[in-house]
Structures are given as structure tokens and as C-alpha cells.
Amino acid sequence: MIRTGAEYLDNIRDDREIYVDGERVEDVTTHPMFKPIVDVRARIYDMAHDPATSNVMSYEENGEQFAVGLKLPYTPEDWTAKRDAVNAVMWDIGGVVTRMGDETIGEMWSLWDGKDVLNEIDPRFSENVERHILDAVRNDPFHVSANTDPKGDRSKPPQEQDPDMLVHVVKETDAGIVIRGAKYETAAAYAEQAFLKPTIANWGNEKLSDYALGVILRMNAPGVKHICRTGFATRASAEDYPLSTRFDEVDTLMVLDNVLIPWEDVLFYQHTRAATFIRATLHRYSAFAFVQRILTYADMMIGTALFNVRQTGLEKQQAVQEKLAELACYREGINAHLTAAIALAKKSPAGLLMPDPSMLYTGRVHACTRLPAMVHLTRELCGGQICVTPNFAEFEASETAPWMEKFYTINERWVADDRRKLLAYARDLLNSDYASHRLTFQLFAQSPPFAHLGAVYRNFDWSGPLGFVQNSAGLSDRVMDDEA
Ligand SMILES: Cc1cc2nc3c(=O)[nH]c(=O)nc-3n(C[C@H](O)[C@H](O)[C@H](O)COP(=O)(O)OP(=O)(O)OC[C@H]3O[C@@H](n4cnc5c(N)ncnc54)[C@H](O)[C@@H]3O)c2cc1C
Structure with a gap:
């Protein structure tokens, strides 16, 4: 119900x-x-x-x-x-x-x-x-x-x-x-x-x-x-x-x-x-929804960065495009882990469909550990104006509004009100008390980073790489014995 x-x-x-x-x-x-x-x-x-x-x-x-x-x-x-x-x-x-x-x-x-x-x-x-x-x-x-x-x-x-x-x-x-x-x-x-x-x-x-x-x-x-x-x-x-x-x-x-x-x-x-x-x-199912939230974060960062460099005419620069591409790689890395976790999902002991743990847990580490760097890259692409722009009140007050209108209107498409809104959004997403709280949330709220890595260690199939090296180095079968 x-x-x-x-x-x-x-x-x-x-x-x-x-x-x-x-x-x-x-x-x-x-x-x-x-x-x-x-x-x-x-x-x-x-x-x-x-x-x-x-x-x-x-x-x-x-x-x-x-x-x-x-x-x-x-x-x-x-x-x-x-x-x-x-x-x-x-x-x-x-x-x-x-x-x-x-x-x-x-x-x-x-x-x-x-x-x-x-x-x-x-x-x-x-x-x-x-x-x-x-x-x-x-x-x-x-x-x-x-x-x-x-x-x-x-x-x-x-x-x-x-x-x-x-x-x-x-x-x-x-x-x-x-x-x-x-x-x-x-x-x-x-x-x-x-x-x-x-x-x-x-x-x-x-x-x-x-x-x-x-x-x-x-x-x-x-x-x-x-x-x-x-x-x-x-x-x-x-x-x-x-x-x-x-x-x-x-x-x-x-x-x-x-x-x-x-x-x-x-x-x-x-x-x-x-x-x-x-x-x-604990997190064999719940990590999926947790990591999916970070995918939305990535979209928020990409949209914010791209709108900003479009507003200011910087998107055409190759170096800027490479930074945007880095954000896209981060986003698609999360997407790929989530997609693969379901494509490779297996039946659990209770008969549920359990996301592939190795894909899910490595995806969680990818999404969480790269997040601070991606926030910083987005910050960089937004430029310093996100932290020096005056508040909404200055865009409204009769003495200051004409100046705000003049300096925040970029062209016919991008007028002061939209630029102000984007910068306020970017500031709250990347620089505010709330933004750093959210970053700490992603670091800890579904257990701390060492526990995320512990989950990867317990769920990655180590036998694949070991078998490969055993074969290519010509090692004896004895080395594959776990107890040795
Ligand atoms: C915004 C936010 C929301 C949260 N929401 C929830 C929630 O809804 N439910 C909930 O239960 N908890 C929640 N938490 C708590 C969170 O799970 C804990 O903060 C986290 O488990 C770390 O515990 P601690 O803060 O006591 O850090 P500590 O135990 O003091 O650890 C601090 C650091 O010491 C190191 N360390 C400690 N122990 C080890 C170890 N065994 N091996 C290696 N390194 C180690 C690590 O670097 C670790 O990050 C939330 C936390 C935050 C910040």
C-alpha cells in the first residue's frame, strides 16, 4: 500500500x-x-x-x-x-x-x-x-x-x-x-x-x-x-x-x-x-541507491560547469573541453559500474537479485574517492566569480541594480538574472557550508573509506589475476593454495 x-x-x-x-x-x-x-x-x-x-x-x-x-x-x-x-x-x-x-x-x-x-x-x-x-x-x-x-x-x-x-x-x-x-x-x-x-x-x-x-x-x-x-x-x-x-x-x-x-x-x-x-x-543492495545519488551529483556538476563556460565563451578552448571530458569520464565511470552491477547480478541466498558486489563496491570507491577532485575541477571551470558575486539583494536594490545588470549581462542569450542564478547555484553546490557537508556525507554516511575498500577486498575475485600470473610466469600449482 x-x-x-x-x-x-x-x-x-x-x-x-x-x-x-x-x-x-x-x-x-x-x-x-x-x-x-x-x-x-x-x-x-x-x-x-x-x-x-x-x-x-x-x-x-x-x-x-x-x-x-x-x-x-x-x-x-x-x-x-x-x-x-x-x-x-x-x-x-x-x-x-x-x-x-x-x-x-x-x-x-x-x-x-x-x-x-x-x-x-x-x-x-x-x-x-x-x-x-x-x-x-x-x-x-x-x-x-x-x-x-x-x-x-x-x-x-x-x-x-x-x-x-x-x-x-x-x-x-x-x-x-x-x-x-x-x-x-x-x-x-x-x-x-x-x-x-x-x-x-x-x-x-x-x-x-x-x-x-x-x-x-x-x-x-x-x-x-x-x-x-x-x-x-x-x-x-x-x-x-x-x-x-x-x-x-x-x-x-x-x-x-x-x-x-x-x-x-x-x-x-x-x-x-x-x-x-x-x-x-550490509551494503550489498543499499550501495546501489547510494552510488546512484552520486551520479546525479556528477550531472549537477557537469551542467553547472558547461553552462558557465558556454556563458563566458570558454567552451571552444580545447583545454576547457578536456576538463569537461574528465568530468564526463567520472560520470560515465559511475554509470558503467551501476549498469554492470545489474547486468552481472546474481541470485542471492534469499532468492533476490543481488547486484554484482565487485562492480558495485568498486563503483562506490570510484564515485566517492574521485568526488572531491571532481568538485574542485567544477569549481575551477566555474571561475572565481562564484565566490565574489554579491547577493540577490544587490541585483534588486535601486542603487546597485544597474551595475549588476551591466556587469552580469554577457550577451543577448545570457542576461544578468540567469548568470546570477547559475553562480548562486554553483556556489551552493561547490562552496557553501552545505556543499562541504555533502562532501563529508559522501565520504562517511555509508561507512568510512576504509570500510569501502574492505568491501572491495572481500568481493573482488583475486583468482583471475593470480591465475593469469601463475600461468604466464610458469608458477607451480602450490602457489594457488590459499592456506600456503
Ligand atoms: C554527514 C554524515 C551523515 C552520517 N549519517 C549516518 C547515518 O545515517 N547513520 C549512521 O549510522 N552513521 C552515519 N554517519 C556516521 C558515519 O557512518 C561515521 O562518521 C563513520 O562510520 C566514521 O566513524 P567516525 O566518525 O566515528 O570516525 P572514526 O571511527 O573516528 O574514524 C576516523 C578515521 O580514522 C581512521 N580509522 C578508524 N578506524 C579505522 C580502521 N579500523 N581501519 C583503518 N582506518 C581507520 C579512518 O581514516 C577513519 O575515517 C554519518 C556521518 C556523516 C559525516
Whole structure:
């Protein structure tokens, strides 16, 4: 069943505990810091009903409509439909949003793939995993992701410092487990639920731990406190900062002050092997949507750079064309990895169509590690005017407007208003607080770079290059023995 934007807004208009800039937020749907991004999420729900976009955003099964973003992927066409739906959203809203649910639900599918592993370790919970996945398809919730704890002193185990530095269980009751700690989580304050799991990658020799837990956490549960970083939306004018004012996905330090998780929402518990399994496979689906967002970023950079050099007559210079070509190579590199990941996709243990992990994870490294250089190249192609141009007010005020008109009109095609708009857009895309926040988001929000490389290491097929060198160098078969 697909929901409307209004239904989503009604559902998050509850008594959840949200704080920002030292104040309690009474209504997250109307608070100026959250309203723009909440409206974007509501619009995505409405797009599934809008006759212009419902075909691309929803699908029909047994006479009912469901959201494409949460659909379980069984075929390449399912993935193409997801890609099209994300493209439709980005086009409609005119910017990039990442944490919107379709990009996080895949983490649950990874857990489903581990059903046999989870059953073998502790059979109590795999039914919960399956039910939650099907509930997400049926009920269309806004589902986010909670991985990262404050962690404290990384050189010490949690027991040797404030134990709340990592989320852990403090009590078991008939109703469920009671958990304590905190997580950093984008969009938590205006989402409905999250898949919470540990950050810890190395459990040493521990088989059981109160820190090994995976649960569905309700964002309005008693004891959940959303302490949010201040946002960009309220600090700027929409004319001068067209992206900051619409697409700031506010992040939360989500404090868990003895939160009861009912047993039916527990997905794994105590067994460190289950926690290790999920950390190793977490992004095998969700990286697809994450990387696709960076493709839109690349388009935003290319469009901005090209319009700028066209405005100023620089496009005809060969050196400028080469820089544009470099941006195009970056963009098509991401596109190629996403396309190949689906072309080479395989059936997963749960029967889903899993993007080829090597293509997807190397694509994620390509997209994330090259991004700062591509931002800088776009900045270079835009020239220094993006950071010296006066604000919109100067284009309006009677004393200054004629000068702005004179110096920002380039020719008949490019008049001052369009040049101002392009420069403001470029500044917000590349140079503003929001721009650097987005760059850090891409660096960390789906785990840090060393974890991206770890995923490549675990999924690349090393036997191909090894076999080639063994053959061409005439090495014995002994060298191919992994254990040697
Ligand atoms: C904008 C933004 C949004 C985010 N949104 C979310 C979210 O929605 N949900 C969520 O769960 N988290 C989110 N995060 C948190 C993010 O996942 C963490 O920032 C990330 O996992 C890194 O953890 P840390 O910040 O504690 O860095 P640290 O653990 O302090 O690591 C800092 C650096 O130390 C080095 N390092 C640390 N450990 C190792 C190691 N084992 N091997 C090699 N090098 C190492 C690396 O260079 C690493 O980048 C977000 C972060 C940002 C910036």
C-alpha cells in the first residue's frame, strides 16, 4: 500500500523528542529547519499518486499499488525500475536527497540473505526479519539506518569506559530488551523507523556480547531523544542558496535512554557471529541507491560547469573541453559500474537479485574517492566569480541594480538574472557550508573509506589475476593454495 504525503506527515506529527539549537521542536513537520526536507519526503510519497509520476514510482500487485523503492528485487527490470524512480525523484525535486528510505531498506535484505546463518546461531529471530521486510513492502514506512555510535576511546573496549559509548542491552524483560547508548543518524528526526546494528567490526574472541544486537527502532519510542545539528535551511536566502534551503538532510545524535525494544522487533541478539555477518554484507543492495545519488551529483556538476563556460565563451578552448571530458569520464565511470552491477547480478541466498558486489563496491570507491577532485575541477571551470558575486539583494536594490545588470549581462542569450542564478547555484553546490557537508556525507554516511575498500577486498575475485600470473610466469600449482 502506498501512502500519501499527508499520511506521512500525520504519522511523524507525534510527541517524539527532538532538540535543535537548544530548543525542543514541537512539530517537526512545520519547524523551519526541518520543513523543507520533510516536504521533499512528503512529495516523494505524493509522486506515487501523481498521474504524471505514479507509473514510475509505484507498481501494481493483486489490485494494490506499492512503492518501487521498497520492492524486493528479483529481476534486472526491478533494478531498472528503481533506478528510474530515483531519477524521477531527483528531477522532480531538482536536487539530491539520499536518506529517503529506498537507500536504507536494502540493509534489511542483506540480513534476510543471512537467514540460514542467523537460524543456525539463534533461530528465535529470523521470522522477525522476514516479517519486517514484508511489512516495509506493505506499509511503505520511512526507514533509515543506525550504525555509528559515539564510540569514545577507540583503543579501549566498551567495558573499560562509559559503557554507553556503544549501544548495548541493559535488561531483558518479558516484553523485550532494554537498550542504552547513542547513534548518529541522518534523517532520524523525521523518519519512522531504523535498522539499528553495531559498528564494531572486530569482536576478538567474544562469542556473546550485550553489544551484539540488531533491532528495528521506532523513532518515537519513549527514551529516544533526537539531538540535531543545526541546519542550513534557515540560515540562508533561497535566492542565494537554492540547494541549502531545500535539501539539507538534518543529522541527529540519537540518544537511547533505556529504550524498550519489543521481542518482535529484535532481529539478532548477543551472538557476535550474527553481528559480524551483517557488517560484512550490509551494503550489498543499499550501495546501489547510494552510488546512484552520486551520479546525479556528477550531472549537477557537469551542467553547472558547461553552462558557465558556454556563458563566458570558454567552451571552444580545447583545454576547457578536456576538463569537461574528465568530468564526463567520472560520470560515465559511475554509470558503467551501476549498469554492470545489474547486468552481472546474481541470485542471492534469499532468492533476490543481488547486484554484482565487485562492480558495485568498486563503483562506490570510484564515485566517492574521485568526488572531491571532481568538485574542485567544477569549481575551477566555474571561475572565481562564484565566490565574489554579491547577493540577490544587490541585483534588486535601486542603487546597485544597474551595475549588476551591466556587469552580469554577457550577451543577448545570457542576461544578468540567469548568470546570477547559475553562480548562486554553483556556489551552493561547490562552496557553501552545505556543499562541504555533502562532501563529508559522501565520504562517511555509508561507512568510512576504509570500510569501502574492505568491501572491495572481500568481493573482488583475486583468482583471475593470480591465475593469469601463475600461468604466464610458469608458477607451480602450490602457489594457488590459499592456506600456503
Ligand atoms: C554527514 C554524515 C551523515 C552520517 N549519517 C549516518 C547515518 O545515517 N547513520 C549512521 O549510522 N552513521 C552515519 N554517519 C556516521 C558515519 O557512518 C561515521 O562518521 C563513520 O562510520 C566514521 O566513524 P567516525 O566518525 O566515528 O570516525 P572514526 O571511527 O573516528 O574514524 C576516523 C578515521 O580514522 C581512521 N580509522 C578508524 N578506524 C579505522 C580502521 N579500523 N581501519 C583503518 N582506518 C581507520 C579512518 O581514516 C577513519 O575515517 C554519518 C556521518 C556523516 C559525516
